[in-house]
Amino acid sequence: MTTAQLEKTEHSVDDFAKAPVNASLTSKQKLGFLRDMLRIRRFEQASLKLYQQGKMGGFLHLYIGQESVAVGTCSLLTPDDHCITAYREHGHAIVMGMTMDECMAELLGKSTGCSKGKGGSMHFFAPDKNFWGGHGIVAGQTPIGLGIAFALKYREIKGCCLTFLGDGAVNQGVFHESLNIAALWGVPVVFIVENNGYSMGTSLARSSSIRSCLAERANAYAMDWDIVNGENLYEVRAKSVEAITRAREESKPTLLEINTYRYYGHSVADANTKKYRKAEEIEFYKQNHDPIRLWEKQLKAEGVADDEKIAAIDHEARQEAARSVQFAEESPFPELQEIFDDVYYEVDQGTEAGHTGRHFFND
């Protein structure tokens, strides 16, 4: 998305603040959104430091700049709703209720990590919190989200599955197949494209053939869609709730495109990060469109928080992140033998099936 386009979609937050889903918010809830956004940012800044110290392997894809999307959308969920996303998932994981400790430990590959050190940065899971990952293959999660929503409908549960993907992921075949099935069968899934303008080093214009936006592709599948300015928490909530309600009440899918921006490279290892976009572009977003700053401004304007209150919340978030680093660093690595745990349920449980025939072929 170009700056000009963003400017065009920018309007006063007031319209969305008046939406019932926002008008009914308490000060405590509004502060809670700030807390969650700050927790995500501080968690990731702490993880970046660990990565730079060489304490982590593989990839680290930071969500910094996009916090309002996960916080705004997931704030609307009930215990009957679910969430699944790609590898840039730390934010979603945290708002869905995963602790910083288990997440940070996972980044360091420790046995106290959410996946016991088996998944790493791209693969956080918390099924008990309705968070289904954390997926590394681009768009691979999109039919899974469809399937989770299918299961809800099958069980006659009034819930939905928020299924997140990137603006680059929209060009995978399985995503299109999923859109068609979702609309054809009336599956209560909400596909949310977090459009941060780039897939690795490729701008949206170089990856997708569109007339005006990605979400309008839903037209091809007779599916409802909407486009959202992601920096505005009220707008994210106001528009998402419509999609979520459509899923819950009518069992119909929606494709939402939420415009947002990532501050860091595709991953921390992205050596080209300053080559495919200008430093001024990043700076412009930080100065004018930072979702946390904007929300802070909003809270101050509403008299919900002052600088002191905001500083206190931020301090807590930083402390929590620092404690999670300590927890992670002090935790043990898994034992070598644990490599073979968690491959097969039947083997792990020691059932008869798990004892019958050979399951592993180490010499």
Next chain:
Amino acid sequence: MPVITYRQALNAALAEELARDENVVIIGEEVAEYNGAYKITEGLWKKFGSRRVVDTPISEGGFLGLGVGAAMMGLRPVMELMFWSFAYVGFDQIVNNAGCIRYMSGGLINLPLVIRGPANGGTNVGATHSHTPENFLGNTPGLKVVSPATPYDAKGLMKTAIRDNDPVCVMENTLLYGDLGEVPEEEYTIPLGVADVKREGKDISLIGHGRAVITALRAAERLAEEFDISAEVVDLRSIRPLDEETILASVRKTHRAVLVDENKPFCGVSAQIATMIQEYAFDDLDAPVTRVCALDAPAIYSPPLEEHQLPTADRIIEKVLAVC
């Protein structure tokens, strides 16, 4: 002789073939303007332009199939997969289309296609990004599979793969991209189906492909120094076609073999080598053929553990000492 990296060797092979044959076209994610996710195509877009070096959307099924169709028309597409793990999204195009169309057309259609990219674990990127599908691909008659271990082989095999008239899967390794080696300035190619004895020895044959060869060489060095055991290291280089003669000659000389394989053990490449040795060199063996493979579980993330999941020199030495 100039010493260059495995990455530069691949880059040089691609550049030379682009210059040599107008039909060669490089297609993949981030291969052009970004210079390649792993910089294998660095500078090629600048030199050859957007017609010859083409960035794609993230649509592996679509662009791999496009490569098949373009090859059917006589182009020589070189398709980059950012990771071979992502081939799974487009497996149908590789196995059903690239692998079967020539046969199903009764030989009417040729597929001069290269699919290349890294296929390795060991970089802590988790199970979905660490696959080594050379065994699946080798299991498909119609496809060819090569896996270079050194800069010299990388360049020579890549050039041959591009000139070959069948689909060739080139399995590279991100952990080898920075490795240095001598590569001559003058033009050369390496035929597919010819293994290379990377180290001569008389007591045991260590046989593998890709990075396992480098690990085997390290083990061989230590076996010589610490145990006075002379290990021969045979690098398959090409998995299908397979150079059975070189493997059998080595085993007939040393009478023992340990197969080293970053593939998983079940139906891994080494399983094929083992059955071939017992079938054709049974009487020459003084000990059972054993294997050192990747530990048989999805790739674990935890960095200190993943290090042990792939074959190590220690595990090779242990296996060798058990039969020597």
